[in-house]
Amino acid sequence: MTSVIEIKDYTWRYLHTESPALNSINLTIEEGSFVGIIGPNGAGKTTLAYSVDGLIPGQYNGIKKGTVKIFGKEVESYKKGELQQVVGVVFSDPEAQFTAMTVEDELVFGMENIGLTIPEIRERLEWVTELTGLSDLLLKPPYEISGGQKQRVALAAVLAMKPKLLILDEPTSMLDPVSRKKIFEVLKILKTEEDNTIVVIEHSLENLVPLADQMILMADSEIILQDRTKDFFKESGLLLEKGVYPPGALHFFHELSNQGLYRGEYPLTVEQGKDLLRQLIQ
Amino acid sequence: MNKTLLGYVPDESPIYAVHPFVKLFFLLIVSLFPMFVTAPDWNIGLMVVIIIFMWISRVNMSTLKIYIPVAISMGTIIFLSYTVMGGTHPEFELLARVAGVNFYWERIRDALVVYFRVLPMIFTMVFFLSTSRERDVIVAMRSIKVPFVVTYVFAMSLRSAGMVLEDFHIVRQAEQARGFDPAGKSLPYKIRQYVMYMIPLFALSLRRSEEFTNALVARGYAFTGEISKVKRADYILTHYSYKYFDYIFIAIIGLAFVALLVFRYGFGYFQVDQSWLIGLLREAVS
Amino acid sequence: MTEGMKSEITGKEIWTVEEGEKRSIGVIHIVLTALLIGIGFVVGAFGSISFPLGFGVNFFWTGIVVQQVGAIWFGAWGVIAGAIFPFFSNAIAGTPFYVSIAYLPANALQAFLPAWVFRKFKLDPRLKSGKDYLYLFLAMIVSSILGAMWSVLVVLRGFDLLTTDSVPLFIWGWFGGNVVAGVVFNFIMLKVLSPVVIKTTAFVKKWWA
Numbered sequence: 001m002t003s004v005i006e007i008k009d010y011t012w013r014y015l016h017t018e019s020p021a022l023n024s025i026n027l028t029i030e031e032g033s034f035v036g037i038i039g040p041n042g043a044g045k046t047t048l049a050y051s052v053d054g055l056i057p058g059q060y061n062g063i064k065k066g067t068v069k070i071f072g073k074e075v076e077s078y079k080k081g082e083l084q085q086v087v088g089v090v091f092s093d094p095e096a097q098f099t100a101m102t103v104e105d106e107l108v109f110g111m112e113n114i115g116l117t118i119p120e121i122r123e124r125l126e127w128v129t130e131l132t133g134l135s136d137l138l139l140k141p142p143y144e145i146s147g148g149q150k151q152r153v154a155l156a157a158v159l160a161m162k163p164k165l166l167i168l169d170e171p172t173s174m175l176d177p178v179s180r181k182k183i184f185e186v187l188k189i190l191k192t193e194e195d196n197t198i199v200v201i202e203h204s205l206e207n208l209v210p211l212a213d214q215m216i217l218m219a220d221s222e223i224i225l226q227d228r229t230k231d232f233f234k235e236s237g238l239l240l241e242k243g244v245y246p247p248g249a250l251h252f253f254h255e256l257s258n259q260g261l262y263r264g265e266y267p268l269t270v271e272q273g274k275d276l277l278r279q280l281i282q
Numbered sequence: 283m284n285k286t287l288l289g290y291v292p293d294e295s296p297i298y299a300v301h302p303f304v305k306l307f308f309l310l311i312v313s314l315f316p317m318f319v320t321a322p323d324w325n326i327g328l329m330v331v332i333i334i335f336m337w338i339s340r341v342n343m344s345t346l347k348i349y350i351p352v353a354i355s356m357g358t359i360i361f362l363s364y365t366v367m368g369g370t371h372p373e374f375e376l377l378a379r380v381a382g383v384n385f386y387w388e389r390i391r392d393a394l395v396v397y398f399r400v401l402p403m404i405f406t407m408v409f410f411l412s413t414s415r416e417r418d419v420i421v422a423m424r425s426i427k428v429p430f431v432v433t434y435v436f437a438m439s440l441r442s443a444g445m446v447l448e449d450f451h452i453v454r455q456a457e458q459a460r461g462f463d464p465a466g467k468s469l470p471y472k473i474r475q476y477v478m479y480m481i482p483l484f485a486l487s488l489r490r491s492e493e494f495t496n497a498l499v500a501r502g503y504a505f506t507g508e509i510s511k512v513k514r515a516d517y518i519l520t521h522y523s524y525k526y527f528d529y530i531f532i533a534i535i536g537l538a539f540v541a542l543l544v545f546r547y548g549f550g551y552f553q554v555d556q557s558w559l560i561g562l563l564r565e566a567v568s
Numbered sequence: 569m570t571e572g573m574k575s576e577i578t579g580k581e582i583w584t585v586e587e588g589e590k591r592s593i594g595v596i597h598i599v600l601t602a603l604l605i606g607i608g609f610v611v612g613a614f615g616s617i618s619f620p621l622g623f624g625v626n627f628f629w630t631g632i633v634v635q636q637v638g639a640i641w642f643g644a645w646g647v648i649a650g651a652i653f654p655f656f657s658n659a660i661a662g663t664p665f666y667v668s669i670a671y672l673p674a675n676a677l678q679a680f681l682p683a684w685v686f687r688k689f690k691l692d693p694r695l696k697s698g699k700d701y702l703y704l705f706l707a708m709i710v711s712s713i714l715g716a717m718w719s720v721l722v723v724l725r726g727f728d729l730l731t732t733d734s735v736p737l738f739i740w741g742w743f744g745g746n747v748v749a750g751v752v753f754n755f756i757m758l759k760v761l762s763p764v765v766i767k768t769t770a771f772v773k774k775w776w777a
Binding site: 309353362364399403406408446450476487488 | 592593594595596597598599600601602603604605606607609610611630633637653656659660661662663664665666667727728729730731732733734737738752753756757760761764765768769770
Binding site for chain 1: 441499
């Protein structure tokens with residue numbers, strides 16, 4: 001498998017700060033995987049996302065040590081605009097990502113930037129609006145759509161560029177539960193039908209965990225834990241210590257385990273928990 | 283309803299059939315007409331024509347009410363400038379002297395001429411703003427090959443103005459929640475209010491600049507470098523095409539302007555001494 | 569990438585591009601220009617509608633702070649925004665199209681002069697000394713005088729909107745409307761926000777980056 005992201009001994013300190021935002025990060029993510037990154041606020045998750053997309057050091061001043069390679073090439077070696085053709089980023093604030101006057105203009109903007117022709121744009125527009133359920137909103141201006149719809153627009157605008165690596169930085173933090181679910185439904189389709197590598201930074205584990213192949217825990221500017229999802233959540237104690245609450249079903253069984261009432265694997269989802277509980281009762 | 287730069291136009295309006303460039307062309311050329319016409323009758327006629335266009339376009343005519351205070355204050359300023367502050371001019375015909383202020387016929391005539399030159403220019407602008415959606419202006423600019431960065435800055439400015447207004451309301455509510463309510467307060471208090479609004483508005487805009495930049499860069503946009511030279515498909519223009527009547531309108535506007543110049547400078551038409559309105563007024567005051 | 573800066577820098581150092589420091593025009597400058605136009609549009613329209621003298625001339629024009637402070641912080645981008653946004657705010661307030669266009673040089677100059685003075689004399693945008701205050705005040709005065717003279721003498725007289733005899737009132741109106749509003753807003757905006765702005769990547773040391 002090809003490594004999409006290869007980060008070695010990477011440290012980044014923003015200018016005018018005393019401690020690094022990322023400290024000795026070592027991370028490899030393989031092509032086609034779905035990775036979840038979790039951690040308390042200030043852990044360095046967003047800085048990591050920016051580092052992978054070239055926003056750091058491109059848009060921010062600071063001190064960099066180590067290497068960050070995307071598709072085998074150091075981030076700073078990419079020409080302006082080149083890295084963004086292979087890496088797509090969706091940020092947490094939907095309001096701050098909508099720079100055009102209508103939904104359609106927003107979706108088309110990225111495709112025009114990378115020089116697609118009109119037939120290509122038309123085709124991708126149809127695909128991405130179908131995927132994200134935006135067909136009825138194309139001519140709407142930003143002030144006429146909800147936060148959840150704006151975030152779907154932001155996701156669609158990035159997907160339309162067909163990046164090989166998709167990074168979502170807390171994409172649902174400002175959304176209501178229903179809108180949050182819709183975003184993850186799109187991600188589920190992407191996982192099953194497309195060959196993107198997807199990295200999601202999230203606090204909402206209920207939606208993330210069923211999709212993630214791999215999980216990473218960040219805290220205090222470092223990667224504390226990285227493992228396959230099922231094995232990752234065996235370290236519930238560590239997660240709780242770092243201020244990360246596991247999915248509800250897992251947390252419940254962890255507490256049972258602490259009370260000596262359960263010994264076995266923890267379920268990751270409510271469905272799994274239900275099945276496990278049924279088995280236990282029977 | 284469709285939101286225009288100045289209000290709303292119903293979904294069904296003949297104005298949408300017209301290519302946005304025609305509206306921009308109308309604004310640019312027709313705004314020039316009054317500059318070559320001193321006879322108020324013609325300028326009043328132009329105003330009537332524009333009002334008819336607004337009515338045909340189904341613009342909400344109450345939009346014009348916003349400009350009544352502007353028209354009144356502007357008329358007052360012009361009148362005062364040409365009379366009270368017009369100075370002493372023995373070469374002019376003195377009509378009356380009131381409280382030490384001279385009212386000359388030539389000054390009053392000139393004030394009327396100027397007023398009725400400015401009004402149609404304002405009406406042309408109002409017509410444009412009340413029939414053009416933000417997207418129309420961008421399409422019009424792209425149609426005449428204005429560089430993309432210019433049209434994008436324009437579009438983002440409009441977006442930003444809307445966001446600043448929203449921020450203003452939020453900041454105002456936050457200030458009021460803290461007991462800072464300027465209602466019924468003195469002028470210095472109100473000025474302090476503006477300062478307390480301005481600082482957070484600026485700060486919010488600065489923070490937003492970073493977020494917008496990240497969003498643009500993430501979409502592959504660059505202002506410099508090779509990527510900035512990529513030929514853009516201008517997808518937005520695919521929704522708009524010129525129809526035969528667009529060419530007719532452009533021709534009519536252009537020819538009308540040429541005819542205006544020919545008659546004005548070639549045959550001396552549209553001058554103030556040919557105005558029946560001025561003639562009528564002259565008879566009334568003499 | 570640059571090394572960390574000292575926590576307290578001087579006015580001169582603020583404007584100095586350090587050895588090895590790389591600064592270049594970027595998307596942030598385009599975005600800033602647009603945002604400044606947007607904020608100026610709202611603030612300027614408020615002044616034009618609330619305290620009108622006529623033809624975009626106002627007794628108390630709040631837009632001056634966006635023009636002058638924006639140009640001090642963001643150089644040529646602030647000058648561009650300062651020249652352009654009054655066109656929008658005047659349009660909404662009922663100023664004819666070509667009159668608004670003709671105001672562009674006056675607005676550009678009002679934005680340019682304070683920005684030039686700060687860069688030429690290495691003044692501190694955080695207004696740390698009496699010299700900073702004085703030079704800013706003088707720049708505001710001179711730029712408003714020149715702006716008033718262009719706008720009233722060239723534009724308003726050029727369009728015959730005013731008589732020669734009434735020109736002084738309008739010059740005073742333009743000048744006073746700018747200077748009074750500038751005194752109220754410019755100093756406090758620079759004092760409060762400059763410490764933050766000068767640390768951002770958007771801050772322009774030269775004219776373009």
